[in-house]
Amino acid sequence: MNAQPQRPDDRGGRAQPMLxxxxxxxxxxxxxxxxxxxxxxxxxxDGVSFSVLKGETLGVVGESxxxxxxxxxxxxxxxxxxxxxxxxxxxxxxxxxxxxLREMRRNMQMVFQDSYSSLNPRxxxxxxxxxxxxxxxxxxxxxxxxxxxxxxxxxLQPEHFAGRYPHELSGGQKQRVNIARALALGPRMLILxxxxxxxxxxxxxxxxxxxxxxxxxxxxxxxxxxxDLHVVQxxxxxxxxxxxGQVVELGPVEEIYRAPxxxxxxxxxxxxxxxxxxxxxxxPPLVGDPPNPVNPPSGCRFRPRCxxxxxxxxxxxxxxxxxxxxxxxxxxWNPHAADHLVACHMAHPGSGHSKAMH
Amino acid sequence: xxxxxxITDTATADTVVAAVASARLRGYWGNVWQRLxxxxxxxxxxxxxxxxxLSAVFAPLLAPFDPNRASMAHRLKPLFFRTNYLGTxxxxxxxxxxxxxxxxxxxxxxxxxxFAATIIGGLFGVVAGYAGGRxxxxxxxxxxxxxAFPSVLLAVAISGSxxxxxxxxxxxxxxxxxxxxxxxxxxxxSQIRGMDFVDAARASGASTMSIVFNHILVNxxxxxxxxxxxxxxxxxxxxxxxxxxxxxxxxxxxxWGLMLSTLRQAIYVQxxxxxxxGVAILVTxxxxxxxxxxxxxxxxxxx
Numbered sequence: 318m319n320a321q322p323q324r325p326d327d328r329g330g331r332a333q334p335m336l337x338x339x340x341x342x343x344x345x346x347x348x349x350x351x352x353x354x355x356x357x358x359x360x361x362x363d364g365v366s367f368s369v370l371k372g373e374t375l376g377v378v379g380e381s382x383x384x385x386x387x388x389x390x391x392x393x394x395x396x397x398x399x400x401x402x403x404x405x406x407x408x409x410x411x412x413x414x415x416x417x418l419r420e421m422r423r424n425m426q427m428v429f430q431d432s433y434s435s436l437n438p439r440x441x442x443x444x445x446x447x448x449x450x451x452x453x454x455x456x457x458x459x460x461x462x463x464x465x466x467x468x469x470x471x472x473l474q475p476e477h478f479a480g481r482y483p484h485e486l487s488g489g490q491k492q493r494v495n496i497a498r499a500l501a502l503g504p505r506m507l508i509l510x511x512x513x514x515x516x517x518x519x520x521x522x523x524x525x526x527x528x529x530x531x532x533x534x535x536x537x538x539x540x541x542x543x544x545d546l547h548v549v550q551x552x553x554x555x556x557x558x559x560x561x562g563q564v565v566e567l568g569p570v571e572e573i574y575r576a577p578x579x580x581x582x583x584x585x586x587x588x589x590x591x592x593x594x595x596x597x598x599x600x601p602p603l604v605g606d607p608p609n610p611v612n613p614p615s616g617c618r619f620r621p622r623c624x625x626x627x628x629x630x631x632x633x634x635x636x637x638x639x640x641x642x643x644x645x646x647x648x649x650w651n652p653h654a655a656d657h658l659v660a661c662h663m664a665h666p667g668s669g670h671s672k673a674m675h
Numbered sequence: 676x677x678x679x680x681x682i683t684d685t686a687t688a689d690t691v692v693a694a695v696a697s698a699r700l701r702g703y704w705g706n707v708w709q710r711l712x713x714x715x716x717x718x719x720x721x722x723x724x725x726x727x728x729l730s731a732v733f734a735p736l737l738a739p740f741d742p743n744r745a746s747m748a749h750r751l752k753p754l755f756f757r758t759n760y761l762g763t764x765x766x767x768x769x770x771x772x773x774x775x776x777x778x779x780x781x782x783x784x785x786x787x788x789x790f791a792a793t794i795i796g797g798l799f800g801v802v803a804g805y806a807g808g809r810x811x812x813x814x815x816x817x818x819x820x821x822x823a824f825p826s827v828l829l830a831v832a833i834s835g836s837x838x839x840x841x842x843x844x845x846x847x848x849x850x851x852x853x854x855x856x857x858x859x860x861x862x863x864x865s866q867i868r869g870m871d872f873v874d875a876a877r878a879s880g881a882s883t884m885s886i887v888f889n890h891i892l893v894n895x896x897x898x899x900x901x902x903x904x905x906x907x908x909x910x911x912x913x914x915x916x917x918x919x920x921x922x923x924x925x926x927x928x929x930x931w932g933l934m935l936s937t938l939r940q941a942i943y944v945q946x947x948x949x950x951x952x953g954v955a956i957l958v959t960x961x962x963x964x965x966x967x968x969x970x971x972x973x974x975x976x977x978x
Contacts, residue, residue, distance in 0.1 A: 393878045422880040435871035439703055439893040445872075448889065449879035495875075502879065 324536055326424070326505065327371070329407035334368040335506050335538045336425070341365045341391055341401035347611065357611045361387040363562040365401075366637065369506065374532070374539040376553030376570065378546060378585065380607060384562040385542045386430075389510045392540070393427050394418055406505075423453065426499040430511035432491035436483040442468065442494045443479035449501045467497040470534070472527060489520035493527065500531070506538040514543060525552060546589050550574055558582045561607055561618045564637050568657030578659040581619045617662070627662075629669040635660045703893075710973040717969025723962040731778035738772035742929050751945045762948035764934065765941055770948060774955055777929035780841070781956070784914030784923075784930075785907045785963070788848030793903045796853040800860025801895060805868055805887060815861060818854040826851050830913055834922040844923045848910055859902045863895040897974040904967030908960030915956055931956050 342365075344358040362384045369375045377385050390396040392403065394411065402409060405424060408416035429435035436445055446467055447460035455463070465475040471493040483491055492512065499507055509528070513521045525548065532539060543549050549556060549570070556573050558566040558581065566579040577583040587602035605622050614620050617630040637660040662670035711717060730737060739758060746767035754762050761770035803814035821829065830851045837843040867873065868891065876886045915932025917923040924930045926937070934952040942949045 390874075393874075395874050395877060419880045422878060427875070427878050429871040429875060431871055435875060437872045437890050437894070440889075448876065448881070452876075452879055452881040452885060498875065 324505065327406070331371055333371070333407045334404075335371045335406060336369040336392070336540075337402075337404040338368070338392070339366050339402040339404075341388065341403070342399045343387055343391055343396060344399055359610050360562050360613060361610065362391060362398075363613075365559075365562070365564055367557055367564060367567055369538055369540055370555075371538055372536065373554040374541050374552050376549035376556045377540060377542040377559060378544065378549055378556060379559035380585075381544065382607065382610070383559045384610075385544075385559055386510055387562075388559070389427060389508050389540070389542055392508060393425065394421070423502045424504050425506045425508065426502060426504040427508040427510060428492075428495050428499045428512040430514060432488050432495060432515060435495050436486075436491055438483050441480045441482055442473070442486070442497075443475070445494060446498045446501050449498065453502060463501060464497070467500055468494075470500070470531065471497045473497075487520075488516055489524060492516060492524055496524075496527070496531070500535065503535075504537070506540070508540045508542070510542045511544070512541075513548065514545060521548070528552070546586060558585065561610055561613055563618060563660065564658075565619065565660045566658065567637065568659075572657050578657065578664045579619075579661045580623050580625055580663075617660075619661075625663060625670075625672060627670055629662055633662070633668070635662045635665060635668070707973045711969065714969050714973065717966055717973070720962045720966040720969070723958070724966055727778060727959055727962065728782060730775055731782050734772075734775040734779055738769070738775045740769035740772045742768060742772040742776040743927050744768060751941050751948065753945060754947060761951055762945060764938060764948070770951055773929040773934060774931070774951060777931045777934055777952065778955065778959075780924055780928065780930040781911050781914065781932070781959070783841075784844065784848060785911035785959070788845055788852055788910050788914075789903050789906045791845075791849045792852035792856050792906070793899060795849070796856030796858075797860045797895070797899050799853075800857040800862075800899075801864045801887065801891065803857070804861040804864025804895075805883075805891060807865065807868075811861070811865075814857070818857050821850070821854040822858075826909075826913065827916060830917055831920065831922060834917050839922055839925055841924050841928075844914060844917055847917070848914060851913065852906055852910060855906070856899065856903060860895055860899045863898045864891055867891055867894045901967060901971040901974055904970055905964060907967075908963040911956060911959060911963075 341362055343362045344360050346355040347357045347359065348354065349356045365384075365388060367375070377388070379385050387396065391398050391401075403411065405416055405421050410416050410421045411418055436442075440448070443461060443464045446464035447455075447457075450460040450463050451457065465479060468475040468478055473490060473493055478486070478490065478494075483494075486494065492515075496512070512528070513524050516524060528539070529552065531537060539552070541549065541552055553570045555568060556566075556570050557564055558573070558579065560581050566573060566577065566582045573582060574586060577586055581603075584603040587598070590598070603622060608614055608618065608621060615631055616633055617623070617626070617635050620626045620630045623630065637658050659665075662668035663672045666673055739760075746763070748767065749756070749759070749763050750767040751765055752759055752763045752767075754760065756762055759769050759771070761774065764770055764773065799814050799818070803811040824832070830847050833847040833850055834843065837847060873886060873890055876890050881889075911931075914923060915930075915935065918930045918932030919936035921936070924933060926933065931952040935949075935956070938949040938952065
């Protein structure tokens with residue numbers, strides 16, 4: 318990606334993607350009745366594949382409830398996946414002879430959204446940060462030094478903030494402590510689950526700048542989950558658009574923002590608000606709610622809300638890895654996936670959709 | 676001059692930093708104490724509790740008479756009858772001495788079962804709350820069975836089947852007090868378990884044991900302790916009730932509940948003297964209740 322020196326813990330080399338996800342799937346059972354039998358299941362994440370390249374920021378966008386957070390928790394192994402494969406820097410995770418879970422957790426950490434519940438109210442900032450290194454066997458004094466150093470790196474003077482409890486910190490300060498805690502194990506990749514969404518705009522900007530700074534300092538890779546399209550445009554290199562537990566579009570941020578190819582992405586981008594009153598949006602780009610993920614529509618899941626829906630959309634599920642313009646198959650986990658992938662029949666030549674390219 | 680003021684400024688700044696640092700180092704219990712320190716009402720009740728406990732502990736030194744020495748000549752005497760400052764009971768025994776000695780039994784009945792129930796109920800509650808699923812369900816539904824009975828009825832039933840005596844009474848009270856404490860611990864635990872910092876700890880690779888001790892227990896202890904402190908007075912009252920019904924300690928052991936029970940026949944003869952054990956129960960209960968109220972406020976941690 319860039320000419321930075323390779324980190325000593327970089328095993329696969331620059332060209333190996335940091336993380337490859339293949340066909341991740343997680344259904345939540347809904348139990349009911351007298352016998353507490355499984356009566357239905359919520360398809361929270363349904364066949365999600367993508368890769369995160371080293372040193373990039375992958376933005377993940379989508380409406381609330383589309384499975385963004387479930388995806389993050391699957392990647393962190395806070396939830397077990399029903400199916401699918403994870404490859405971290407060339408090593409499969411959680412399989413025999415693969416990368417042990419504990420090792421992967423040293424390498425990949427997560428920053429949580431809710432700054433209220435993401436810090437232990439009974440632990441001072443310093444202890445919250447030093448906890449993970451202590452768990453991994455670091456001596457108390459050394460862990461404290463690490464915590465103080467990280468506090469400095471996230472812009473909090475340790476002399477003032479190390480001993481503070483969460484209720485003595487503002488929202489922005491709490492989020493800085495959260496970021497410091499995620500960095501305490503020296504990870505190579507951070508999953509930021511709505512990490513700045515709860516902050517007010519000026520603090521959000523400060524924390525975003527901090528994240529950019531830290532990314533350079535520590536040579537990090539980010540997966541940035543957000544519902545704020547402006548923030549994603551600012552921070553991300555590539556964007557992954559989710560709808561109802563599936564990836565509908567994946568590609569470079571400029572390309573997707575300039576020319577979205579999935580009608581859902583187009584509608585999502587049309588929802589962005591501007592500060593220019595002349596650009597007021599009067600007509601909603603999209604009406605209705607997403608369908609119930611318990612019983613998603615057949616074929617394309619966006620079909621019921623799509624202005625371009627045709628018979629083929631009901632009959633056939635559009636795949637993300639459909640070859641574009643007769644090129645050889647390039648899966649979404651393809652390491653060289655600089656290409657723009659879309660799960661829409663209109664983008665797939667010969668799909669049978671009247672607006673499909675030929 | 677300006678140089679001097681600069682020096683004093685740095686000095687003040689240093690002292691401020693030092694003061695802030697020392698304030699930070701106090702930790703949670705230090706902060707609780709800081710908040711309690713200026714709550715004079717709670718401190719007053721704490722002093723009262725200490726006074727009651729001390730008077731029970733040092734009853735042999737404080738009591739003017741042997742609590743079991745009867746005198747047929749001086750039965751049911753009023754307050755300030757000679758040196759029987761609180762009068763005498765239906766067998767002519769000194770009320771003050773019996774109240775001091777009775778406090779030993781009653782406080783024991785108030786504190787020991789609550790202590791035992793906090794440990795047992797807390798343990799089950801934390802396990803049920805953290806494990807959830809079938810195990811949590813099994814524990815909590817079992818507790819619900821005990822909950823289904825009114826506490827007095829349950830106590831009477833258990834006491835009745837075990838028989839009287841102090842040990843059996845302690846066991847009874849522990850069994851009765853365990854379910855509510857278990858439920859409080861379970862609620863607190865399952866609430867904490869769902870919070871992101873527990874997930875963050877799991878994501879860092881911490882073991883279940885480490886998470887429970889470092890993240891769950893510290894947040895479960897204070898609501899459970901506060902609730903337990905409110906149960907002390909309930910336990911004293913329940914124990915008194917059992918003794919009153921003859922299911923607790925047996926005569927002539929002095930016990931506030933038992934004394935109230937035996938003296939009630941003389942309520943028209945010496946109403947004030949007969950009410951004395953009740954007053955002791957009342958004062959002790961109120962002291963524990965209001966102290967736990969203040970404790971709850973002081974232990975309330977903002978997130």
